[in-house]
Amino acid sequence: MDQNLPDIFDTIIIGGGASGITAAIYAVRKNLKVLMLTKNIGGQAALSGDVENYPGYSMISGEELARKFGAELLSFKGKGLWVKEGLEVTDISGAVPNFSVKISDGEEFHSKTVIIASGRIPRMLGISGEKELLGKGVSTCATNNSPFFKDKDVAVVGGGNCALDAAFSLIKVARTVTMINITDSLSGDAILMNNVTSSEKVKVLNNHEAVEILGDASVGGIKIIDKLTKKEQILPVSGVFIEIGWTPSAPFDKLTEKNEKGEIKVDQFGASSVPGIFACGDVNDQVGEQIVIAAGEGAKTALKVAEYISKLPN
Numbered sequence: 001m002d003q004n005l006p007d008i009f010d011t012i013i014i015g016g017g018a019s020g021i022t023a024a025i026y027a028v029r030k031n032l033k034v035l036m037l038t039k040n041i042g043g044q045a046a047l048s049g050d051v052e053n054y055p056g057y058s059m060i061s062g063e064e065l066a067r068k069f070g071a072e073l074l075s076f077k078g079k080g081l082w083v084k085e086g087l088e089v090t091d092i093s094g095a096v097p098n099f100s101v102k103i104s105d106g107e108e109f110h111s112k113t114v115i116i117a118s119g120r121i122p123r124m125l126g127i128s129g130e131k132e133l134l135g136k137g138v139s140t141c142a143t144n145n146s147p148f149f150k151d152k153d154v155a156v157v158g159g160g161n162c163a164l165d166a167a168f169s170l171i172k173v174a175r176t177v178t179m180i181n182i183t184d185s186l187s188g189d190a191i192l193m194n195n196v197t198s199s200e201k202v203k204v205l206n207n208h209e210a211v212e213i214l215g216d217a218s219v220g221g222i223k224i225i226d227k228l229t230k231k232e233q234i235l236p237v238s239g240v241f242i243e244i245g246w247t248p249s250a251p252f253d254k255l256t257e258k259n260e261k262g263e264i265k266v267d268q269f270g271a272s273s274v275p276g277i278f279a280c281g282d283v284n285d286q287v288g289e290q291i292v293i294a295a296g297e298g299a300k301t302a303l304k305v306a307e308y309i310s311k312l313p314n
């Protein structure tokens with residue numbers, strides 16, 4: 001163990017996105033000893049394309065906003081904040097005031113409280129070729145990856161706002177965009193839907209299901225089935241964007257109560273069903289998956305954690 005690390009922290013924050021970063025800043029400013037354990041700093045904010053709804057900036061790229069968040073976070077290092085990046089939390093055990101948080105190399109850290117701020121991840125189809133070709137033509141992030149598909153034929157799997165957003169990014173670069181939608185019509189914001197479906201590049205296949213992604217070194221096509229006629233066909237595309245929504249990401253947490261979507265149930269202060277475990281941002285069951293909401297929840301949760309710790313017996 002790093003000799004400078006305290007034996008026990010006031011709180012361990014899992015996740016370095018907008019909610020975790022804000023929670024860390026607020027917690028340190030409340031004189032708590034804080035350890036952040038995270039795969040990366042920035043989280044989804046770094047992938048968010050052009051952000052036009054974060055107060056103070058009429059428009060800022062998600063990447064730049066995330067960089068600014070990260071710089072501010074790291075300015076608190078050595079002032080009550082320890083950050084361990086590039087690792088995965090695998091387990092939480094124990095109880096208040098001594099939780100144990102384990103990371104993938106087996107190392108464990110201890111804290112009086114835990115703030116789960118691990119956000120959400122894209123839902124996957126679970127079909128053959130998807131995992132094998134991820135990053136080789138299969139993508140879950142059109143914001144980042146659409147430039148690689150200039151003048152190419154691509155497919156977007158999904159029929160809601162995520163898929164429409166992706167298709168809208170892709171229209172600007174790809175030659176054709178085929179939307180594979182399992183239901184009988186697209187559903188999403190009317191303006192976005194109109195912007196997408198009015199493009200000559202876009203073809204929508206409703207009532208179609210993706211069943212296999214084909215290719216060896218890279219994507220060569222996608223096999224789809226018409227749900228009504230049961231007819232199979234292969235679309236020869238070089239990119240497949242899986243855009244069927246998001247799922248909360250806290251597989252390491254077997255302690256707290258979740259709702260039917262897998263979101264951690266919290267009260268208005270971010271307290272979970274387990275005393276001493278809090279959750280903020282996209283991973284919890286509160287309404288709104290937005291940067292400003294995640295940041296606000298991080299702030300509120302950290303303030304509550306500071307109050308909670310002040311009431312723990314010595």
Ligand SMILES: Cc1cc2nc3c(=O)[nH]c(=O)nc-3n(C[C@H](O)[C@H](O)[C@H](O)COP(=O)(O)OP(=O)(O)OC[C@H]3O[C@@H](n4cnc5c(N)ncnc54)[C@H](O)[C@@H]3O)c2cc1C
Nearest residue numbers: 015016017018019039043044089118119281282289290291
């Ligand atoms: C393409 C896209 C566009 C968007 N556009 C906008 C927009 O314009 N405006 C807006 O307000 N919002 C937008 N959003 C939503 C916004 O980015 C999120 O709601 C917000 O950033 C969520 O922050 P968070 O901290 O809750 O979670 P996340 O940003 O998901 O952060 C979670 C953090 O936890 C880490 N983590 C996860 N699991 C583990 C683990 N096991 N161990 C260690 N670390 C872990 C992750 O690496 C990450 O650092 C967009 C999102 C996407 C994907």
